[in-house]
Amino acid sequence: MPRVQVVPLLELKTETRDRLFTAIEQQTTWPAELMLLPFDPQYAYDVAREQYHSSQLLLGLKNKSDLNDDKILAIVPFDLFIPILTFVFGEAHLNGPCAIVSIYRLRPEFYGLPPAPGLVVERLVKECIHELGHTFGLRHCKNMGCVLNASTYVEEIDLKTHEFCEDCRGALLQTGSSLIQ
Ligand SMILES: [Zn+2]
Ligand SMILES: [Zn+2]
Numbered sequence: 524m525p526r527v528q529v530v531p532l533l534e535l536k537t538e539t540r541d542r543l544f545t546a547i548e549q550q551t552t553w554p555a556e557l558m559l560l561p562f563d564p565q566y567a568y569d570v571a572r573e574q575y576h577s578s579q580l581l582l583g584l585k586n587k588s589d590l591n592d593d594k595i596l597a598i599v600p601f602d603l604f605i606p607i608l609t610f611v612f613g614e615a616h617l618n619g620p621c622a623i624v625s626i627y628r629l630r631p632e633f634y635g636l637p638p639a640p641g642l643v644v645e646r647l648v649k650e651c652i653h654e655l656g657h658t659f660g661l662r663h664c665k666n667m668g669c670v671l672n673a674s675t676y677v678e679e680i681d682l683k684t685h686e687f688c689e690d691c692r693g694a695l696l697q698t699g700s701s702l703i704q
């Protein structure tokens with residue numbers, strides 16, 4: 524059975540990992556598994572922008588891994604961008620193998636606010652399920668509250684849940700036929 528292989532390029536606390544894995548398994552029905560992949564992201568660093576090019580990282584992850592039908596979800600501590608945007612919280616291959624999420628702008632400290640570890644975990648879980656949804660072929664959803672609702676600002680992440688809405692769940696079961704295994 525295919526799995527979601529979670530590749531953290533930062534230290535994930537056990538509680539965070541448990542919370543994330545449970546959410547992945549509940550939402551996608553695929554088992555989640557920790558994978559320690561030796562992966563140096565430096566090639567994707569843009570000196571002028573002081574950020575990492577997320578599309579290049581996705582390609583690197585895809586080439587580096589032995590995927591079969593598995594999905595790879597990388598979680599990184601640094602800031603991500605794609606050329607047309609100032610930053611991205613994450614990116615994924617639509618109906619493809621790889622997703623990446625950055626924790627950099629999920630921390631309140633980035634906005635000059637006091638730390639809130641519990642809030643960061645919830646934001647991280649939402650962004651991970653969101654990007655994984657794209658790897659299963661789902662696009663953005665207009666339903667408020669759906670995890671696939673697009674978020675430009677961190678406050679918008681807080682307004683949605685970590686769950687797929689009924690429409691997306693139905694589409695997920697159709698597009699990802701291997702989901703039902
Ligand atoms: Zn998205
Ligand atoms: Zn939806």
